[in-house]
Amino acid sequence: MRGRPNPAALRAAATAATGIGLALILGVTAGTVNRVRDEAAGDVGRMAAALWELPGGGEAAVTAFLAERATIEAVRTDGARTGAGAHAYRTGELEPAAWIAVAPGGQGRTWPHLPATLALSGLLLMTAWAVARRRSPPSPRFPTIPALIASLLLAATAVAATGRTHRLLADLTTERATHGARAAEVALAHGADHGQARRAAGLPPAITPAPAATPAPSGTPTPSATPTPSTLTTPSQPVTPSDLLDALPGYEDTRSPAIPLTAAAAASSLATALLLFLLPLSTRPRTLRRTLTAWSFLTPAAVLLLLFTFGPLLFSLWISLHEWHLVDRVHPFTGLDNYLTLTLDGQWWSAILNTAVFTLHVPFAMAVALGLALLTRGSRRAVRWARLALFLPGITSVVAIAVVWKWLLDDGYGLVNRALEGVGIRSVPWLTSPDTALVTLMAISVWMVVGYQMVVFQAGLAAIPRDWYDAARVDGAGPLQRFRHITLPGLRHTLFFVLVTSVIGSFQVFGLVYVMTEGGPLGATDVAVYHIYREAWEFLRFGNAAAMSWVLFAVVFAATWLHFRFLERRWAHA
Amino acid sequence: MRESVSGTRGSFGRPRALATTARTTLLLLACLAMAAPFLWMAATSLMGQLEVFSSGGRLLPETPLWSNYPDALTAQPFARYFLNSLVFATAVVAGQVATATTAGYAFARLEFPGRDRIFMLFLATMMVPAVIVLIPRFLMIDALGWIDSYQGLVSTELVSVWGIFLMRQYFRTVPRELEDAARVDGAGPLRIFWSVALPLAKPAVATLALFAFIDAWKNFLWPLLVTRSMEMRVVEVGIAAFHSTYEINWPYQMAAGVVAVLPIALLFLFTQRYFVRGIQLEGIR
Amino acid sequence: MTRAAEDVVLRGVEKRFGDVTAVAAVDLEVRAGELLVLVGPSGCGKSTLLRLVAGLEEPTAGEVWIGGRAVNDEAPGDRDVAMVFQSYALYPHMTVARNLGFGLRVRGTGRDEVAERVGRAADVLGLGDLLDRRPGQLSGGQQQRVALGRAMVRDPGVFLFDEPLSNLDAGLRLRTRDEIAALHRRLGTTMIFVTHDQVEALSLGQRVAVMDRGRIQQVGTPREIYRRPANLFVAGFVGSPPINMLPLACTRHGRLAGGPFVFPGTSPHPAATLAVRPEDLTITVGSPPTPAHPHGTSAHTSPTPAHPPAYTGIPPDPSVIPPGFTPGAAPDPSSPPPPFTATVRRVESLGSEQRVHLDGPAGAAWVARTSPAHPATPGDTVQVTVAWGRAHLFGPDGVRIGTPPTPTVTGGHD
Known part of the structure; x- marks a missing residue:
């Protein structure tokens, strides 16, 4: 049996690749934690060094500061006594990071236990599965199940590892604050002034009024630099842990491990899938070569889609589960809170409602487009000339069109109202009244899409055999009956296609609203995408915005599904 | 033969001629209604700033004020906007043609495990509203430090699933025997793609390029998000900004609008058939 | 080069x-x-x-x-x-x-x-x-x-x-x-x-x-x-008009028989198929001059064939009796083979040749390829002679056994 994928090798490869992926994730996690731990140790070391250098400081202060930590000798190979480390630091023998020995609990290195346990047990299961013999013949198709198991395991481990990293780093931040307060306390006790105490705690000595810790939402989505440290207003107050927490960026802030972790997970699942693909083929050189060739053709598109579509889809889901403010560096996980908030958000639902109402322009547009298609039927020259005029609104700059219409519909000086006044009709507040604004936008949208729809209908009409009409005419059917019994059934699929694509498109209307009404007046034209845009880029609440976009997706999906469920079936049997 | 022709002609009675006239009139009216905003845009672009508010409400400018164009186009760096739009659209066309032809060919003609499932997965992304990926894409581009740069503008737009679909459908119509002949002639997959399949798919490539260009030119939301400085704005964003700056100077705005619409209108005029082909390919599956 | x-x-x-x-x-x-x-x-x-x-x-x-x-x-x-x-x-x-x-x-x-x-x-x-x-x-x-x-x-x-x-x-x-x-x-x-x-x-x-x-x-x-x-399959696929076939079955005496033909000898096969090329049939117009002899002996004066077979250049297959057949009372090989009687259904005249469609043995539709010099008309009763030396016998599995021995012709056409 040449060329059949070897099931044992396949499972072994899946297991191995998953193992590599897991090791990668755990490695990245551990690396992040340990790097920050070094940094934390360095910070404590700097505090000790500052105490050492105090006029009243020296070994006594350092010893007082480090009293609880007995293992300071551990760093020294020559078994010197407490304080030697500080001395060594001062004389340049030891890097600040070497104060690692004073790190809480004396743990030098850490290992992410929970994710590691998860990963190891998963790996064990996979190994068991790889070793176990299965009687059914191996399927030559894509090994979906192993790939799925591997990906799930990888994803779960990545999530667990990320969560654990976040917690560990938060702990380190808290501990540093405690140490800082203690360092300041020791410094004061050794006769330092307040400024010196602050420096010992790792705070800048200057007493300047600082801006608020959370920057006000600004119109420009500039990610601000490191938060500016707030300072104490009264010099006599002692340094408290909360001062340090407020004033210094948390260790979490240094770099979120989420991105490298996700990347590592994605890369390793990709590698797994690839391995699972290629391994069974390696027994057939030509098949292998062919597969590799095909993938080299597919790679540019696949990589770009992975990076900018599939990746972002997952990332967006991730964001929607967090309180994600653009300028903040901490994005606390909040589970489904964003979604729960949305359900009670009246403005959001009114935006959805507006979008749904806006979508009602589609049937009108289709009716007009079908009429135009029937009008131009049979005459090639008419079609060609009509096309430019009819098509232009659909393909040119939306913004330019929106501006023209805004001018045409201007309350006082717009051509439309002037014409109405000319024939003695009261002018209409097209865009400035909540009652009319949305309808006006719908009308403009009809104007924009009919040209495109007309061309699709023309194509659909051309595909209906002429013989059917001749036969109907011979049978004595009038024009209306021919339309009802031949044209409409013949256009069934075209109508359905136009309806579905137009509805999906109209759920995403943005440019018109942005230029013409900015969602107003009184939120009457606040449609979903515009609402999301404002939520994200004006209020910078990306978590909420991401949740909204998933709700919108659900709505679009439901609408499409309903179309397929009810319309296509009925039309198919019409 | 001749008889039947004259017979058909004879059946063209008066009512039919009337119907044709009515139809032509109706069509002309529809075209006029569709074109009116553009005509009004052109007319306003030549009026004086105050003339547009005059009580008479004229349809045509008293004397065409051509200076509106240079004045409006230099009030903001429109030349730069155009350059940016051109760079953006050209890069997107190049990217989409490259990715869609290769991937479309792989899906149409190359064999590999899971081909059809991967294709379905690709197609499924057409269902997803663009706004979902907007936020993560923005954060990614921001993290890369590509905000306000060409690479930030272009990188997310380089692949089009619709284009892949279009090319796949087209490549499937290329006779297989041609590729077999090339294989026997000793051509490898790349050579077959480049020398046989791609030249035969020129019409589809033209359609794809055209649509990619127009879509990129029309793209408003993404450039709005990733550009900040005036130097990086594309025409669409430029006009929106111009609109909010010169809110009541309608002649200037209309002049800018005319300049934005004109290139696309001209492009369409000369490439109609590719447009129509593309839409028809899309519409009838 | x-x-x-x-x-x-x-x-x-x-x-x-x-x-x-x-x-x-x-x-x-x-x-x-x-x-x-x-x-x-x-x-x-x-x-x-x-x-x-x-x-x-x-x-x-x-x-x-x-x-x-x-x-x-x-x-x-x-x-x-x-x-x-x-x-x-x-x-x-x-x-x-x-x-x-x-x-x-x-x-x-x-x-x-x-x-x-x-x-x-x-x-x-x-x-x-x-x-x-x-x-x-x-x-x-x-x-x-x-x-x-x-x-x-x-x-x-x-x-x-x-x-x-x-x-x-x-x-x-x-x-x-x-x-x-x-x-x-x-x-x-x-x-x-x-x-x-x-x-x-x-x-x-x-x-x-x-x-x-x-x-x-x-x-x-x-x-x-x-x-x-x-x-x-090969016999049927090659040749135009296609080869004439007749299914044969074993009689109680172990002889192969089908239509008017009874083949001498004991057959090792329970059934077989006889196949004859159209040009290997010879037609003589007219009712049988004498009733067919039960054992095909030379009593009957066979008329000279109206024309020679189309492919006279091809020598008959040397193997007369296929292996496995036990020779019985074989007919005299030197005497001309006995004809059988058939009715002409349709005649195609192609200029250089004519194709005579016959109600062949046991009602099978046979075609003979003959010279146009002796035209036949539909409805004629004709005497058909088979060039047995160029006929084929295929076993029940369709594989060629060999050339059949010259059979005796019983009764001719009903």
């Missing part, structure tokens, strides 16, 4: 598409320099077999050898074969010259040499004036020549033809067939030619391989295929 011809050997080659077996365990040897025609009904796997040789398909099992190399893992372009396709498969976007030179350019042949070889091939095929045209501007026959030229330019060890004549009209097809035969004589290259047309196969091939349902049924010279078909 011309490279040595290469042989092609298939060993146990099998090709399955999912559950469908297109080619089943084929062993075939094509000698170097030979023109072998693969013939069979549509869907018999002959084109797949050709594509396996070309490398356009990969065998599910078995090996393909070309010129002494196993080429299973070689790409089509590396196999030193050239192929002419049914649709010609000319690149529509290239001129004739570029079409001809494509295979050379792909291999990185120098510009001058490409031009020279293209020029030479164009001269041979008379394409000189067409070099700058595109395939769309050529007639079917011209396209066919370009396709041929494209294969020639490459100067391959093996030529493969996949029904290259089926898109041509009848006259052009005959001419092109002659040209291909001439080309083969000129180049002396190995050629494998696939066709569904048995006349084309017999007229063109040095050897012919008949395929059915993915298997090769018989390989041999056209004459062998025609005169000694290995089985019922």
